Amino acid sequence: MTYKTANAEQAAELCRLGATDQELAEHFMVTVRTIYRWRVQHRDFAEAVIAGKEHVDKRVKRSLYSRAVGCSFEAVQIFRHAGDDDLVYATYRRELPPSAGAALQWLRLRQPGKWVIREVKDEQPTAVEMIERALARIAEQEPPKPGP
Numbered sequence: 771m772t773y774k775t776a777n778a779e780q781a782a783e784l785c786r787l788g789a790t791d792q793e794l795a796e797h798f799m800v801t802v803r804t805i806y807r808w809r810v811q812h813r814d815f816a817e818a819v820i821a822g823k824e825h826v827d828k829r830v831k832r833s834l835y836s837r838a839v840g841c842s843f844e845a846v847q848i849f850r851h852a853g854d855d856d857l858v859y860a861t862y863r864r865e866l867p868p869s870a871g872a873a874l875q876w877l878r879l880r881q882p883g884k885w886v887i888r889e890v891k892d893e894q895p896t897a898v899e900m901i902e903r904a905l906a907r908i909a910e911q912e913p914p915k916p917g918p
Contacts, residue, residue, distance in 0.1 A: 771800050773808055778818040785822025794819070838873035841866050 781794055795802045809816040842865045849858040877885040895903070 771798055771804075773812055773815070775814065777808070778812070778814040781815060782818035782822040785819055786825045788826045789822075834872055834876055837866065837869045838876045840868035 777798060780797070781789075784794060784797060789797070791802050791805050795805050798805070809819060842863050845862055845864045847860045847862065849860060850856070851858065874885070878887060
């Protein structure tokens, strides 16, 4: 597919909806490399993709923050009385408590130097490590004394 100026508008809208570069490629029926090339060669396309992704990133950022500190929102429960076809809509306020996982993720993103993700080493040693440990133990033992 060759690039068309309408692609920029479509890309912006798709990115505002959360589309990834792979999903853009699927929409335009091209490869991801073509999407990257269009971003380099066509300024309008690059700006559209960046603006669309920034929009959705800001929305996710707000949602992550709300989840980290706790939030409330209006929700609707729909009921039907037995033997009656009429629906009853009940609006209520739903409270979500603060989430430690969301708070930690927020801090890791905002202050990466202070909130480093430490790698947890696998508790099980590899075969090579086990052999090296065994050889080290053997080397530490005293040599056998000559017999009588």
